[in-house]
Amino acid sequence: MFEINIFSVINSLIASSFFITCCLLLEKLIIKGKISNKIFFFIFSLIILRLLFPLEIINNTHYIQFDYLLPIIVRFFNTLLFNIELKAYSISFTIFDLTILCIFLISMQKCFKLGMTYYKLHKCMEYFLPSQDEKILHIIDILRSQIHFKFKIKVVKCNLIDAPFEFGFFEQTICLPSKNYTEEELYFILSHEIYHFKNMSNWFKLLNNILASILWWHPLTPFMNTSMITIMEINCDEHIIKKFDNRLKAKYLSCLINETKYQQSQKLDVAIPFSHINGRTLANRFKFITSKSDRSMILSLFCVLSTLSLFFLSFFFMPLPYCEVPSSEVQVPEFTIDNSYIIKEGSHFIVYYNNEPYIYLETMNESFSNLKILENP
Template identity: 30%
Template sequence: MSVTVFSFVMSVLFSALFIVAIHMLRNQPLFLHSFGVHTIFGLYALCLFRTAVVLELPFTVPIGLNDMFSTGFETVWAAQISVGDSQIRVLLALCGIWAVISVTLIVQFLWKSWKVSRKAEWYSTNKDSRAERVLERVKNESWRMPAVSVCICPTLDIPMGTGLFRHRICLPEHEYTQEEMYYILKHEYTHFCNRDLTVKFLAHLFCCIFWWNPAVYLLKKDISQILEIKCDIRATEKFSKRERLEYLLTIVRVLERAESTGRTQPPMLSTGLASRKNQDDTRERFRMITAVPRSISRLCQGAFWTLAVTLVMLSYSFVLQPAFDPPVEDIYTNESVEEFSTDGAYISERADGSYSLVLSNGAIYDNLNRIALETYMNEGLKIRKE
């Protein structure tokens, strides 16, 4: 096993193709209703595996490409730029730019996330006794009980959850009914139970590292929406039809209040009950909550996952790389080496059991050894008995 430039290129190429394919599947309502959001999540996990494991495995077959591919690679590989009195390879400079921008984006992302956590700390003492009582009810109904606190944040216009380690639900300074408060806290608490902030954190880091790959932005957008749908489904799975309707109406009312205040969107590393940016995403969530899920057999699920894993493994079966003819000096190492064509040549089997190579120009090379004989036979030369 080894890591090469070509195995890295293949990893980026295949993971991008897989992300685009999953994005297309994810936008098919039939697939989403039949296989569910967990399948989409699992497929994206396979993509991340394909991106992270940049290896040429023992069974990987190198496929050499000539002409434009080889010429282009050789040009890029040998290209240099002048920096002062020094010459630096273009590929090395590009790797440096990639690293600098990636580190800058990661630092910027962590800094903004820290500021959000810091602001939540400021309002952590701004308690609301009614919200705390409702949160206790939500905790008692939950299958998992992470430590979560609730506070009032006047600068917000949409409820949100924040904090990778110190989980907080921050509520805007609005008057909510008892039902609205319950559905808001139920949604945000379910996010913490699902560890959705950890998933969003990893997805953002992935985008910061591979910022130059357009496919990762599809992944980030899809994961954010899938997390919301998964949270909605889990939060409402035991609700009656009336409770589901009230849950949806709560989202609508939160959006209406947010439109009237016109404040900023929740930060990147947070979960929000609703988003003003894309109304289509909200409509999709509504359809997933109200739609009756389609049942699909375990056989179909097993066949689908077998196909997905097989495609990922097949992507390791070959690697594209440039093919170059060896230099003449590597072939003709001394004066005893000569070149000839095997076109029209054949192998002559003598009566004494020896073999000779007969060329089309009449030249004869006697006493071929076993290795030479097998080599010429593999090249397609026929044996003629004398």
């Protein structure tokens, strides 16, 4: 019933690219306070699922013909490079096989590097003793009663850290620079990092980093990566400023500016990773905090239902290559009942050869009269 082939992989990439574009557009609406940032995380989950399942639903897929571009791409990737002859059978390698192999190896290398970064940071955290600063402990107690979190938090201060960040999946750690903060600044910073844990931002950040490592070759990946980081930060900012008046919002923004200036003033030869502030992300956070929230339930509902519908439809519609091939390049295989069959799509017919769509027919041809015809419901 399900199958993975070159066309289903292309279809999966096209669908996921569309959803990534939707996320980039929705980011603008979230920053303006028009829709909830939860919609962004919902569509991000759809992207992950669509990439994990590049499936074609056999006998239920409707094909959309492309006259030039897609056939050129498919023919290029199907170009035979070499054969490996074995005793029982031979193995053919095409440009598509080599491309997938290269992408897989580089993706694994990037995932391994990412895993080592997380592992090294985890080992570093084991050597840091929890801060015994009375101001920090007092504010943690206040936040525990206000935010109602139950997990344990370890706060560490280190001169190798140039900006606050959170780390940990089962042992939550907040890392702070070796800097003298006021109680108000500590309240803002610790609140923000605790909300990262409560909103499971650390898990979303891990998925985002893995996705960026696997899709390193995709032109939209850098934009999606930055957009995801922005929405995670905005998600925490939203919880913090919910009950703030304009005076407290101004102080919170001032704290963000001070942290940026401090980071830029530090020139560390060795720095802990994950602690760098992105300029675009900071600018968007400012826009969100200073914007008046005017969320539309109708717009939010439309975004959810339309993307969810398109997600399921993407499994039932697939681009199909179609073009006129020069007669000198035509290599007609021998169609038999063992290697071929026909699927009827409405008034049209698609001839499958070795379980791959091979010919698209407007009307039935007598040359294929010996093949079995299957109705596509």
